[in-house]
Amino acid sequence: MSIDSAYFLLFLIALVAMMAQLLIRPVRTENILFAILCASLVMVALQTLTAQVSSPYQYVFALGTCATCNVVWLISRAMFRDSDSIKLRHYIVAIIIALLVISSRSIDLLVSVEWLSQDNISWLKRSIGEVTQLLSSTVLALAFWESVKNFSAATKPAKVQRVLFATTFFAGVFSCTVIVQGFISETEQSTLRPWFVVCSAIAIITCIWMVLVLQHLERKAVASVEDVANEPQENKQDQLLLQQLESLIIDQKIFLRPDVKMIDLANLLSVSEYKVSRIIRHATTANNFNQYINRFRVEYAKQLLIEKQSQHWTVLVISMESGFASLAPFNRAFKAQVGCTPNQFRSRHLIDSLDKPLPA
Numbered sequence: 229m230s231i232d233s234a235y236f237l238l239f240l241i242a243l244v245a246m247m248a249q250l251l252i253r254p255v256r257t258e259n260i261l262f263a264i265l266c267a268s269l270v271m272v273a274l275q276t277l278t279a280q281v282s283s284p285y286q287y288v289f290a291l292g293t294c295a296t297c298n299v300v301w302l303i304s305r306a307m308f309r310d311s312d313s314i315k316l317r318h319y320i321v322a323i324i325i326a327l328l329v330i331s332s333r334s335i336d337l338l339v340s341v342e343w344l345s346q347d348n349i350s351w352l353k354r355s356i357g358e359v360t361q362l363l364s365s366t367v368l369a370l371a372f373w374e375s376v377k378n379f380s381a382a383t384k385p386a387k388v389q390r391v392l393f394a395t396t397f398f399a400g401v402f403s404c405t406v407i408v409q410g411f412i413s414e415t416e417q418s419t420l421r422p423w424f425v426v427c428s429a430i431a432i433i434t435c436i437w438m439v440l441v442l443q444h445l446e447r448k449a450v451a452s453v454e455d456v457a458n459e460p461q462e463n464k465q466d467q468l469l470l471q472q473l474e475s476l477i478i479d480q481k482i483f484l485r486p487d488v489k490m491i492d493l494a495n496l497l498s499v500s501e502y503k504v505s506r507i508i509r510h511a512t513t514a515n516n517f518n519q520y521i522n523r524f525r526v527e528y529a530k531q532l533l534i535e536k537q538s539q540h541w542t543v544l545v546i547s548m549e550s551g552f553a554s555l556a557p558f559n560r561a562f563k564a565q566v567g568c569t570p571n572q573f574r575s576r577h578l579i580d581s582l583d584k585p586l587p588a
Contacts, residue, residue: 231422231423231426232277232280234422234423234426234427235273235276235277235422235426236273236277237426237430238269238272238273238426238429238430239270239273239274239277241430241433241434242266242267242269242270242273242429242433243266243270245262245266245433245434245437246262246263246266246267246270248437249262249263249266252440252444256306257306257314258303258306258307258440259440261299261302261303261306262303262433262436262437262440264295264299265295265296265299265300265303265433265436266433267292267295268292268293268294268295268296268299269296269429269433270292271289271290271291271292271293272293272296272429273426274286274289275289275290275293276422284340284341287333287336287337287340288337290333290336290337291330291333291334291337293329293333294325294326294327294329294330294333295322295326297325297364297367297368297371298321298322298325298326298363298364298367299322300367300368300371300397300432300436301318301322301367301368301370301371301374302314302318302319302322303371303436304370304371304372304374304375304393304397305318305374307374307389307393307436307439307440307443308374308375308377308386308389308390308393309374321363321367322367324363325360325363325364325367328356328359328360328363329360331356332353332356332357332360335349335352335353335356336353368401371397372394372397372398372401375390375393375394375397376390376394385442385446389439389442389443392435392438392439393435393436393439396431396432396435397432397435399428399431400427400428400429400431400432401428403424403427403428404421404424404425404428407424408420408421408424466506466507466510466511467511469497469499469503469504469507470507470511470512472497473493473497473504473507476493476496476497477493477521477524478524483521483524483525483528483551484525484528484549484550484551485551486548486551486552486553487553488521488551489517490504490505490517504517505517508520519561521551522552522557522561522565523565524551525550525551525552525558525561526550526561526562526565526566528550528551529546529547529549529550529558529562529570530566530573532546532549532550533546533570533573533574533577534574534577539574543555543558543559543570543571543574546558546570547559547570558570
């Protein structure tokens with residue numbers, strides 16, 4: 229495998245890992261930061277691949293390589309600390325490092341287009357590089373420290389995740405620095421160092437991806453256990469709310485009001501509209517509020533259709549007396565619930581009553 233193929237593999241893995249974060253729900257801070265890290269590594273791969281063919285785009289891609297070690301530090305804090313582990317000061321440090329990297333890459337871009345002279349700007353490039361190196365080394369050490377800090381107090385699965393990250397991260401950084409600079413000759417460094425860099429980058433993002441997936445599965449398992457534990461209490465509360473809702477509708481004949489809305493019932497029960505909607509959808513066979521309230525109206529209309537004092541009423545009058553605003557919705561709701569039209573229902577009842585024998 230050539231070094232170009234290795235960087236292309238890094239490009240693919242980083243791109244897939246970045247897109248995979250779109251599937252995580254709910255999205256957490258570490259998922260967003262990991263997506264940013266992967267995007268920056270995609271730029272690293274593109275910069276190297278375009279440099280191999282002497283493309284001017286390598287300097288443009290280089291501007292996007294500003295979120296590597298600084299973002300790894302933030303990810304490490306987010307993974308191995310509480311949810312509120314990253315403060316504004318941590319983001320500021322990471323942004324400063326990113327701006328330094330962008331400044332250095334911008335100088336290279338301006339020199340490549342001959343807007344700046346390399347001789348006149350070399351002191352600035354060297355100064356930025358030294359400060360960037362110092363800050364980057366510091367955050368790399370902090371990223372490793374986050375994984376081993378409070379190790380003894382962590383749970384067994386968390387210890388496995390910490391060891392996995394710490395081992396992979398240390399091996400990657402150690403190989404790219406100590407081994408390359410201390411055990412490889414200067415003539416061979418230009419050839420071997422890219423291999424160490426790309427292999428370490430692939431190993432680190434794969435490791436972080438694995439830890440994020442393991443933590444996500446743990447949170448889902450805990451949430452499932454909590455849902456099961458809370459389910460009996462929630463069911464009891466739902467049944468009580470449903471009883472209060474139906475008592476309110478029947479006792480006060482609220483269904484006879486054509487303009488009644490779900491918010492009206494929620495206000496009378498002193499609960500949110502969402503709770504009323506959830507109860508109707510989950511605790512009854514109705515799909516929505518209109519279907520639910522129309523069932524009370526249809527039952528009331530059935531009584532009017534067969535009672536003697538309302539037998540001379542037209543279907544239109546009965547629909548309006550039952551709470552429907554017009555005849556068409558009444559006919560649709562009645563047929564959906566009873567299986568026939570109001571006129572057919574009335575006719576069948578009349579025929580049945582005539583067929584009954586007179587009392588002796």
